[in-house]
Amino acid sequence: MKILHVVPSFAPCFSHGGVVNASYQIAKKQVENGHDVTVYTTDSCDERLRFEKNYDVDVDGIKVFYFKNLSNTFKNKATIDTPVSLINYLKRTIRNFDIIHIHEHRHSLAIATHRYAKKYDVPYVLQAHGSVLPFFQKEQLKEIFDKMWGFDILHNASRVFALTEVEKEQYLKMGVSEDKIEIVPLGINLDEYDNLPAKGSFKSKYNIGENEKIILFLGRIHEIKGLDLLIKSFNRTRNDNAKLVIVGGDYGFKNELEILINNFNLKDKVIFPGVLTGRDKIESLVDCNIFIMPSRYESFTTSGLEAMACSKPLILTKNNHIHTWVKDTVGLVCEFDEIELANCIETLLNDDELCETFGQTGRKLIESKYDWNKVSKQIESIYEKCITKY
CATH class of the missing domain: 3.40.50.2000 (Glycogen Phosphorylase B;)
Incomplete structure (x- = not known):
């Protein structure tokens, strides 16, 4: 399979939390299993990530594209991504992939990915990583985001991944059909x-x-x-x-x-x-x-x-x-x-x-x-179901 992961931050920026590690581990296992894996992310971290060439960086066999955020400081303070160059690149390349895996959904990368995945009929799965409901901080902004983009991103996914039964109930509260919800835990190596x-x-x-x-x-x-x-x-x-x-x-x-x-x-x-x-x-x-x-x-x-x-x-x-x-x-x-x-x-x-x-x-x-080998096989099986429908 040709797989695209979309995530705001990626390895080596492990200091930005569990989503970075989870997306990296999933992508890495997929490479080991013989798949062609690409990641679209940003160059933001505690300090801006810098490579000789920010596009098509080899990270353990994963082809990673670190699109430049307009302001790394703004990203870290407001948690808002501004990877302007991503949009046109995504538009040109999205049809190259069999399946897209979006990590979290309240970010600009997810907005653009949803738009072009829907336009060109490319299936995608969504893994909220615990952020299904708008709560704890910036609740009003999250509710506005959901009305403008979030609900569509959730509802148009071929499948959504819930970490636990509790998260499954949260997806249901957001109006996601039960037959689209898969319980997929995280793992370790x-x-x-x-x-x-x-x-x-x-x-x-x-x-x-x-x-x-x-x-x-x-x-x-x-x-x-x-x-x-x-x-x-x-x-x-x-x-x-x-x-x-x-x-x-x-x-x-x-x-x-x-x-x-x-x-x-x-x-x-x-x-x-x-x-x-x-x-x-x-x-x-x-x-x-x-x-x-x-x-x-x-x-x-x-x-x-x-x-x-x-x-x-x-x-x-x-x-x-x-x-x-x-x-x-x-x-x-x-x-x-x-x-x-x-x-x-x-x-x-x-x-x-x-x-x-x-x-x-x-x-x-x-x-x-909870071994990543077992979790990875489960995820790949779900991908295949999504691709078959298309």
Whole structure:
């Protein structure tokens, strides 16, 4: 198949969140499976991406086109893409593809792709990655977008991908026909977790004692992730033998967290290593005792899957869509509440046997359901159904 992925940001801009990683992993697996894969994206990242030639850049066999945003600063502040040169290029080339995979839908690349895919009868699938409903921030702007473009982009897709049953219900609320909705989870590359680093490497780098326990958050430092609640709850535990490690890039919320840390006199108990990737990230997972994601809203927790691959127990709030199968199976779940979260942390800090049980169950679940190889085959099967209809 000749496959086109359309996504606002792409590898190597992994600091821009899970959508970048998911689209990259899907495209990479499709290349490995013998497909001709292209990505249309923008050159925006924390700093503008620069290549000798921004078009047809080889990224692990994927042909990536980084269209220039008029302003990288504007993109990062307002999350609005302005890749003007994309429009004419898309118009000329869209008929070269058998199927298009749009990641998220409230962006200008999706508007242009929808327009020309519909005009030239090229099937496309849409994967909202947790952004189906207009909520949390800029709700009114999102509602305006939906009235002008969003509903059409959703309704005209051959299929839409829901990460969970909760997201499926959200698509239904937006008027998408049930027969168009496919539940497709995210995954991880399980082979990366077969030969884990020796324990102690991460602790050694950050001067954490061998017998100290680590509570690990891995994700964006953003208000939606509930890190303010995490620090308040961690303060309640007052465990002298535990450190809180917050791994990820700052999305304008770290300063508020540092104020809380200073107010609670936790400066020696909380560590910010920044963004960790590859082996460095896996070292942090190997050395942690608990993985925690206390989000205000979360459709799926890929970093939680990575923790499960390292046989670690999870703690999630009920705002995470995967909490239904995590609860009391691979971890603990609580309301978005300071005391409840503190109680969950204390339970796992004081029960090594329960942590071991959750960890072993989590590893088995990853192997059976959340490997990118299995997810990729499911996606390709859906593509084939869409192409056959055309």
